[in-house]
Amino acid sequence: MRVLRLLVPALFLFPLASTAQEKPIQESKNGWYLSPHGTIRILLLFVEVEYDVNREKDPQPDGATHWPKGQLPVWKDNVFDPQPLPVQQAMVSRYYQDISLGNFAVLGDYFDELIRVKESEYPGVSNAHSIGTFAVQQANKRGTLRTHHGLSIADFDLWKDGGKPGMPKEVGTDDPHSYDHVMVITRNSGLRHGTGSTDGGSPGKLFGYTADTQSRFGGNNDLPFEILKHEFNHLLIGGNNFHSGGGNAAQFESYQMALQGGWSMMGASGSSLLTCTGWDRDRMGWKPDDAIHRIRAKSMDGKEVNADLDPINGDTGLFVLRDFVTSGDALRIRLPFIPQDEHQQWLWVENHQGSLRNGSPTDKFHWEGFGVNCIDPVDPGLFLMIQIDREEREGANIYSGYADYLHPLLANGAYDLALRGDTINGVCPFGGRSLPFLLEKERANPLTGSVEQVMVIYDRNHDGSVQRGEHFVPGTRISPGQKPMNSASFGLPDHAMRMNGVRHLGMCTNPSTANIQTLLCNNTRETKGDGAPNVRTIHLNGISIDLENMLSNGDAHVRIRTNDTRMHTDQRWCGDSIVLHPLRGADGNSLTVATGVRLQLDRSGTPTRMQQQDVDAKGGPWFSGPTRLTVLSGAIVSLENGARLDLENRSELHLLPGSRFVAANKARINLDAGTRIVLHGDAQIEACAKVLRKLRKQRRLVEVQ
Numbered sequence: 270m271r272v273l274r275l276l277v278p279a280l281f282l283f284p285l286a287s288t289a290q291e292k293p294i295q296e297s298k299n300g301w302y303l304s305p306h307g308t309i310r311i312l313l314l315f316v317e318v319e320y321d322v323n324r325e326k327d328p329q330p331d332g333a334t335h336w337p338k339g340q341l342p343v344w345k346d347n348v349f350d351p352q353p354l355p356v357q358q359a360m361v362s363r364y365y366q367d368i369s370l371g372n373f374a375v376l377g378d379y380f381d382e383l384i385r386v387k388e389s390e391y392p393g394v395s396n397a398h399s400i401g402t403f404a405v406q407q408a409n410k411r412g413t414l415r416t417h418h419g420l421s422i423a424d425f426d427l428w429k430d431g432g433k434p435g436m437p438k439e440v441g442t443d444d445p446h447s448y449d450h451v452m453v454i455t456r457n458s459g460l461r462h463g464t465g466s467t468d469g470g471s472p473g474k475l476f477g478y479t480a481d482t483q484s485r486f487g488g489n490n491d492l493p494f495e496i497l498k499h500e501f502n503h504l505l506i507g508g509n510n511f512h513s514g515g516g517n518a519a520q521f522e523s524y525q526m527a528l529q530g531g532w533s534m535m536g537a538s539g540s541s542l543l544t545c546t547g548w549d550r551d552r553m554g555w556k557p558d559d560a561i562h563r564i565r566a567k568s569m570d571g572k573e574v575n576a577d578l579d580p581i582n583g584d585t586g587l588f589v590l591r592d593f594v595t596s597g598d599a600l601r602i603r604l605p606f607i608p609q610d611e612h613q614q615w616l617w618v619e620n621h622q623g624s625l626r627n628g629s630p631t632d633k634f635h636w637e638g639f640g641v642n643c644i645d646p647v648d649p650g651l652f653l654m655i656q657i658d659r660e661e662r663e664g665a666n667i668y669s670g671y672a673d674y675l676h677p678l679l680a681n682g683a684y685d686l687a688l689r690g691d692t693i694n695g696v697c698p699f700g701g702r703s704l705p706f707l708l709e710k711e712r713a714n715p716l717t718g719s720v721e722q723v724m725v726i727y728d729r730n731h732d733g734s735v736q737r738g739e740h741f742v743p744g745t746r747i748s749p750g751q752k753p754m755n756s757a758s759f760g761l762p763d764h765a766m767r768m769n770g771v772r773h774l775g776m777c778t779n780p781s782t783a784n785i786q787t788l789l790c791n792n793t794r795e796t797k798g799d800g801a802p803n804v805r806t807i808h809l810n811g812i813s814i815d816l817e818n819m820l821s822n823g824d825a826h827v828r829i830r831t832n833d834t835r836m837h838t839d840q841r842w843c844g845d846s847i848v849l850h851p852l853r854g855a856d857g858n859s860l861t862v863a864t865g866v867r868l869q870l871d872r873s874g875t876p877t878r879m880q881q882q883d884v885d886a887k888g889g890p891w892f893s894g895p896t897r898l899t900v901l902s903g904a905i906v907s908l909e910n911g912a913r914l915d916l917e918n919r920s921e922l923h924l925l926p927g928s929r930f931v932a933a934n935k936a937r938i939n940l941d942a943g944t945r946i947v948l949h950g951d952a953q954i955e956a957c958a959k960v961l962r963k964l965r966k967q968r969r970l971v972e973v974q
Contacts, residue, residue, distance in 0.1 A: 295435025298554025349377025640698025650765030
């Protein structure tokens with residue numbers, strides 16, 4: 270279920286204060302409305318609505334085990350710790366301690382009485398996001414502030430009001446006092462579970478004092494952790510254009526067509542892991558006290574090394590990644606060849622050991638441990654994601670950009686995923702319904718396909734266009750020869766590189782280390798067409814990642830290489846523009862299709878455009894263009910004996926001047942009707958003479974100047 274998101278003010282940039290010497294510079298580490306450093310303490314109000322006019326509107330008239338009617342919730346002490354501890358115990362306080370590496374303490378206390386709001390006294394109570402104002406008005410009737418741990422207004426006023434986005438926030442008290450943040454959680458209001466909002470304003474004077482910021486959430490089913498941290502993190506990171514990691518909604522403009530899952534501070538109901546990412550920590554300036562580099566790992570001799578890598582320019586080797594959550598280690602790999610006027614991309618590598626090993630309650634899959642406990646827990650491994658754009662951490666543009674800037678790259682690959690067409694009931698972990706989907710080897714699509722942690726888009730109403738809201742959530746995976754896997758979109762062990770699973774990723778694997786396509790769009794249309802700054806070309810880069818060892822203490826040995834250009838397994842490449850650069854592998858080739866291996870150029874069954882591209886083409890309707898693989902000058906493609914190249918569905922192979930294509934005598938080249946190989950200028954093709962004559966006769970091998 271998608272959740273209601275914050276509609277925060279759309280004005281992201283505020284005038285910068287000027288000085289006689291130098292204009293201050295906005296920095297993301299200073300936070301948007303609140304600072305992500307130091308300590309903040311939140312005042313929490315628990316609210317129940319009394320539907321004394323329209324009783325039928327009560328969504329939970331009898332209460333629930335976790336929150337009995339007329340009482341405070343059972344989990345009231347598991348939201349915030351009131352004071353700092355070496356290891357925080359309450360869920361939200363521990364979450365921020367872990368993700369910030371101890372840089373940010375989020376404490377709190379609650380008003381020690383349930384606030385009951387009568388519908389007859391507050392007719393607007395059905396307006397879900399006004400509940401905070403009504404709660405404050407009703408609480409004021411109690412006379413004075415009484416928290417469970419006996420705190421006073423001064424304990425909730427640790428920061429001065431008026432901090433500007435990206436500017437340093439001032440530690441200290443306001444005069445008169447002002448709560449830094451007031452949070453309201455309701456048992457049975459118009460805020461359904463998993464919904465909420467936040468803003469930089471006050472719900473009114475509470476016991477005589479206003480608030481700097483506020484939020485409100487529905488807690489019908491349990492502590493609303495996912496939406497609570499999502500909305501509070503807005504105040505640290507930025508507005509709705511920072512939705513990512515399973516916390517976006519279709520209406521917001523994004524870098525990608527499909528709504529992205531994965532994990533991040535801005536994740537919510539659609540997240541896999543519940544922890545943060547390396548990108549989050551980098552943006553917030555969260556690092557160990559003794560850190561030297563912005564992004565860090567260890568060398569084999571235990572020294573800190575710069576882990577912000579540009580492999581094409583020589584940043585390769587063997588790195589040690591300790592547990593990401595507890596150490597902050599990560600690798601970031603620049604994906605090369607993307608033109609400067611297009612959105613640049615980086616590939617992040619994180620070593621997640623999981624909560625069972627590192628003790629962090631949120632380094633786990635979303636529903637791990639819930640229901641009948643049928644969700645396989647995190648298995649220690651490397652979790653990968655691609656960062657799109659979003660590199661500016663200083664200056665006037667740090668709050669601009671688009672949503673879904675993080676793309677989960679899953680070790681089990683990308684495919685043209687499709688629904689099976691039926692419904693399964695009684696699915697774990699909660700016994701609900703699931704739409705089984707098909708993951709089939711022959712529909713592998715590493716370059717433009719869907720992974721299981723994105724919302725898979727398709728033309729649901731068959732009107733010739735796809736909207737971002739036309740999607741299915743990957744539920745139960747059906748794969749021939751394997752047992753069904755439930756809750757796939759929320760994380761499975763084979764989504765990570767593991768010692769007992771996938772240990773190698775490269776240019777010629779599924780998934781691939783190549784960059785991904787982007788398409789700026791909102792729910793209904795492409796907002797910038799298909800030109801720059803969109804990335805519409807997939808650049809094959811020769812970069813590879815190998816998990817060489819995982820020690821008993823959780824340290825991972827990870828090798829980063831370049832010029833890994835040999836294709837060892839069958840691959841199906843789809844993309845309207847794929848480019849092979851003049852790479853040099855160990856055998857001197859830019860791409861070698863090994864003996865017995867098939868390279869298939871086919872058309873993507875996963876939409877890459879929002880409008881239907883062909884009406885009558887075989888196999889359609891198509892929301893992607895025909896595949897075109899371009900071999901640049903100086904690049905060499907080799908097919909070994911027994912290797913096979915197949916072109917299907919109007920695919921084309923273009924050999925530009927100065928490139929070579931060499932096929933051994935016993936290699937096979939199969940071109941379907943409507944496909945072709947195009948030689949440009951002095952490009953060379955070497956293959957069995959009989960095969961070449963046949964292709965020329967069929968006009969499937971053509972030469973142009």
